[in-house]
Amino acid sequence: MFNSNRKDGRAAPEATTLIAAGTEIHGDIQFKGRLHVDGMVEGAIRGDGAQAMLTLSEHARVIGELQAPHIIINGSVAGDVTAIDRLELASNARVEGNVYYKVLEMSAGAQINGKMVHRAEAPKQLPKPETQAAGQPAAAEQNSA
Numbered sequence: 254m255f256n257s258n259r260k261d262g263r264a265a266p267e268a269t270t271l272i273a274a275g276t277e278i279h280g281d282i283q284f285k286g287r288l289h290v291d292g293m294v295e296g297a298i299r300g301d302g303a304q305a306m307l308t309l310s311e312h313a314r315v316i317g318e319l320q321a322p323h324i325i326i327n328g329s330v331a332g333d334v335t336a337i338d339r340l341e342l343a344s345n346a347r348v349e350g351n352v353y354y355k356v357l358e359m360s361a362g363a364q365i366n367g368k369m370v371h372r373a374e375a376p377k378q379l380p381k382p383e384t385q386a387a388g389q390p391a392a393a394e395q396n397s398a
Contacts, residue, residue, distance in 0.1 A: 274312050281317070290315065290328070297332075300324075311345045318350075326363075333367075 268286035272278060276292035283299045287306045290298075290313040300307050300321030307321040313328030320335040327343035333350040334340065340354040344362035351367040 272313075309346075311343075 270284060270286070270288045272288070272290045272292045272294065274291040277295070278292070279295045281296040281299070282288070282294060283301060284307075285300070285302045285305060287308070288298070288300065289308045289310070291310045292312075293314045293316075295316045297317045298307060298315065298319050298321070300323075303322055305321045306323040306325070307319060308325045309315060309328040309330065311327045314330075315328070316331045318332040318335070319326075319330060320337070322336070322338040323341075324334060324336045324339070325341040325343070326334070326346040326348065328345065329347040329349075331349045333353070334348055335353040336357075337355065339356045340352065340358070342348070342357070342359040342363035342365070344360040346360075346363040346365075348365045348367065351370065352365055353370045353372050355372055357369075357371075
């Protein structure tokens with residue numbers, strides 16, 4: 254009846270946790286998979302893993318920072334929002350804080366009172382040039398001799 258194959262503690266990508274309307278949580282939340290908030294959270298919410306998705310309904314209220322790869326907001330947030338991959342702001346979204354995003358979708362009516370900062374992927378670094386072997390003169394020095 255219960256599947257015991259999943260022993261590593263990871264949530265399935267389709268697993269969803271619900272904080273229902275009328276529920277108040279005071280403290281930080283760290284989750285994997287999906288988290289849907291209809292209630293009120295006073296504390297930071299952080300989604301771990303590339304598949305983590307946070308959804309705030311139109312009834313949701315969060316006082317604290319949000320961080321996850323994919324965030325959908327249709328409620329109110331008092332704190333900074335960091336969407337590592339994608340941020341969707343629906344028409345009832347109200348954000349009092351800075352917003353950091355890679356991809357942003359914003360509907361008419363959404364409000365942000367803070368900075369909006371685009372964070373593209375980190376620039377790729379070229380490998381450092383190989384250093385000359387010790388004891389070998391540089392090519393320019395060989396030509397001048």
